[in-house]
Amino acid sequence: MTNRLSLGLAASTLALFAALPALAEELRIYGWAGEMPDEVLADFEAETGIDVTFDTFDSNESLVAKLDAGGSGYDLVNPSQYAVQILVNRGKLVELDHSKIETYDNIGPTFKEVSYDPGNKYSIPYVWGTTGLAYNKTCVDAPITSWKSLFDEKYKGRVYMLDNMLAAYIAGLQVNGFSANTSDPAEIEKATETLIAQKPMLAGYNSTNFADLVSSGEACIVQSWSSSVLQAIVDNPDVVYVLPEEGGTMWIDGYSILTDAPNPDAAYKFLSYILRPEVAAKTTELTKTATAVPESKALLPKEIAENPAVFPDEATIANADFILDLGDAMKFYQDGWTKVKAAP
Amino acid sequence: MTARAKAPGWFLRRVVHGAPGWITLLTYLFMLLPFAVLITFAFNAGKSTVVWTGFSFRWFEKVVSNGNILDAMQVSLIVAVASAAVSTAIGATAAVAITRRSFPGRDVLGAALAAPLVLPEIVLAVALLMFMSFAGMTLGYTTLIIGHVLVSIPFATLIVRAAASSLDPRLEDAAADLGANEWQTFTMVTLPQLIPAIFTAFILSATLSFDNLVMSTFTSGVGTTTLPLRIYSMLKLGITPEINALGALMVLANVTILLLVMGRYLPLMLKTNRR
Numbered sequence: 001m002t003n004r005l006s007l008g009l010a011a012s013t014l015a016l017f018a019a020l021p022a023l024a025e026e027l028r029i030y031g032w033a034g035e036m037p038d039e040v041l042a043d044f045e046a047e048t049g050i051d052v053t054f055d056t057f058d059s060n061e062s063l064v065a066k067l068d069a070g071g072s073g074y075d076l077v078n079p080s081q082y083a084v085q086i087l088v089n090r091g092k093l094v095e096l097d098h099s100k101i102e103t104y105d106n107i108g109p110t111f112k113e114v115s116y117d118p119g120n121k122y123s124i125p126y127v128w129g130t131t132g133l134a135y136n137k138t139c140v141d142a143p144i145t146s147w148k149s150l151f152d153e154k155y156k157g158r159v160y161m162l163d164n165m166l167a168a169y170i171a172g173l174q175v176n177g178f179s180a181n182t183s184d185p186a187e188i189e190k191a192t193e194t195l196i197a198q199k200p201m202l203a204g205y206n207s208t209n210f211a212d213l214v215s216s217g218e219a220c221i222v223q224s225w226s227s228s229v230l231q232a233i234v235d236n237p238d239v240v241y242v243l244p245e246e247g248g249t250m251w252i253d254g255y256s257i258l259t260d261a262p263n264p265d266a267a268y269k270f271l272s273y274i275l276r277p278e279v280a281a282k283t284t285e286l287t288k289t290a291t292a293v294p295e296s297k298a299l300l301p302k303e304i305a306e307n308p309a310v311f312p313d314e315a316t317i318a319n320a321d322f323i324l325d326l327g328d329a330m331k332f333y334q335d336g337w338t339k340v341k342a343a344p
Numbered sequence: 345m346t347a348r349a350k351a352p353g354w355f356l357r358r359v360v361h362g363a364p365g366w367i368t369l370l371t372y373l374f375m376l377l378p379f380a381v382l383i384t385f386a387f388n389a390g391k392s393t394v395v396w397t398g399f400s401f402r403w404f405e406k407v408v409s410n411g412n413i414l415d416a417m418q419v420s421l422i423v424a425v426a427s428a429a430v431s432t433a434i435g436a437t438a439a440v441a442i443t444r445r446s447f448p449g450r451d452v453l454g455a456a457l458a459a460p461l462v463l464p465e466i467v468l469a470v471a472l473l474m475f476m477s478f479a480g481m482t483l484g485y486t487t488l489i490i491g492h493v494l495v496s497i498p499f500a501t502l503i504v505r506a507a508a509s510s511l512d513p514r515l516e517d518a519a520a521d522l523g524a525n526e527w528q529t530f531t532m533v534t535l536p537q538l539i540p541a542i543f544t545a546f547i548l549s550a551t552l553s554f555d556n557l558v559m560s561t562f563t564s565g566v567g568t569t570t571l572p573l574r575i576y577s578m579l580k581l582g583i584t585p586e587i588n589a590l591g592a593l594m595v596l597a598n599v600t601i602l603l604l605v606m607g608r609y610l611p612l613m614l615k616t617n618r619r
């Protein structure tokens with residue numbers, strides 16, 4: 001047995017070495033799953049000969065926790081807007097040298113002046129979408145246009161909210177006429193009460209298969225991320241996605257280079273590559289998510305380019321808030337959310 | 345009274361007698377129904393995990409051609425085997441030492457090995473991550489395996505300890521009487537009796553590692569996204585039957601392994617029991 005044990009140990013040690021990547025030039029990316037198609041990574045590898053390792057995380061919070069410890073070994077990370085602010089404050093992100101990104105000018109003007117990172121000093125915006133609501137036409141009498149419908153007794157038991165603190169508070173705050181980015185404890189408290197009052201009429205909190213539920217008609221109205229519900233819209237014309245008149249919010253997942261990146265040059269090459277219009281178009285086509293490269297829109301098939309769930313009109317976008325880093329006010333949200341989750 | 349009349353309370357008695365059977369049946373249903381639903385929807389033709397639209401193998405094709413999932417599976421398997429080997433080796437050695445030897449600090453060691461069991465895993469994981477970054481370790485296979493060893497070692501130790509403490513000490517005395525030295529006694533008498541427990545400890549450790557999410561979240565590094573981490577990060581885009589297909593394949597693999605193991609060990613176990 002001792003022999004067999006040591007054999008096993010030796011075998012697993014060997015497996016360890018075999019699993020270590022070869023010595024080619026490498027780029028290590030830590031990003032959201034499903035927002036960067038494997039095809040794009042493969043094309044980039046073929047063109048540049050750089051080996052890409054793409055690991056995925058499940059939330060901005062996981063990303064921040066991992067990077068906080070330091071020595072993560074990644075070159076590029078993929079934070080959403082408020083996570084960019086947190087990481088900048090903690091000195092994790094490099095101030096970008098735009099001259100090293102040949103295609104920097106392809107970024108649309110609205111994306112160059114984003115409030116969380118004006119002038120794209122620390123992050124290159126890439127894919128973006130909105131947080132709004134989706135509904136099934138067959139179970140409502142009139143088009144849904146407001147967050148208020150999520151709180152309407154008429155739809156009791158057929159409404160789902162996103163199981164995500166910041167997302168739930170977007171609806172809770174905006175329906176009361178507050179900004180989705182408030183740091184006023186009284187406003188947050190009011191939103192908490194609204195969410196607690198809403199709870200008995202909810203079918204549940206759900207951030208996984210809500211698109212499925214609204215498509216099957218089991219759910220009438222769901223709070224939704226635009227990208228998650230898109231396939232359901234293509235498959236079922238009864239499913240509609242809207243940004244509510246109160247605004248909804250917009251999210252951007254961009255790419256930033258870490259201060260301790262082992263290979264920043266490869267990271268710059270990757271940024272230059274993904275901002276090419278044809279690469280951005282491929283990303284949109286495969287992930288059904290819009291990119292910050294407006295020129296790519298002309299290269300897309302009509303059903304994607306003209307789909308309001310992918311590309312909402314300018315006026316709607318102008319009305320949407322960004323979720324930003326709320327610093328110390330985050331505590332009020334967390335306390336409130338604990339109460340909401342504990343409420344009957 | 346006619347012959348057909350039954351003693352009073354026959355109905356109640358029947359229910360009470362039948363209860364264990366019903367409870368067993370309901371427990372099995374409770375445990376197995378989710379698997380049935382999971383496996384059924386793996387064969388769904390549509391994208392939904394709720395609405396049945398027809399029979400198809402497309403999700404199985406998709407999952408076996410999904411490079412990301414296969415890579416993550418490979419990571420998980422390597423980590424499961426390596427961490428189970430390490431924690432079984434440490435756990436078995438420690439268990440034998442604690443039960444068969446007396447040395448200063450024996451009780452402390454025994455308690456320390458069980459400590460990870462009572463600490464919330466997330467506390468352990470965060471502390472380990474902090475320590476690793478303080479020690480300047482790069483996150484990757486090594487850190488992931490260390491983390492998983494920490495999670496599975498209490499189980500490995502407990503299992504082997506239970507087996508070791510029920511061994512008959514007279515067998516070792518007999519071996520010594522017959523001229524075996526300590527090493528021979530250990531390898532030829534003690535160890536063979538512990539092998540089933542060691543094997544169980546290994547399998548359990550590997551399973552715990554394969555399922556682990558919390559520890560992996562913190563200790564995985566570049567290129568070492570484990571399968572549960574990959575699946576968890578896929579949730580944001582919504583679940584498709586691809587996950588069900590993966591689940592069905594994993595159930596199949598587990599049942600196959602279980603049957604193989606039982607096929608090998610069951611006759612042995614039956615034989616020893618009939619002694």
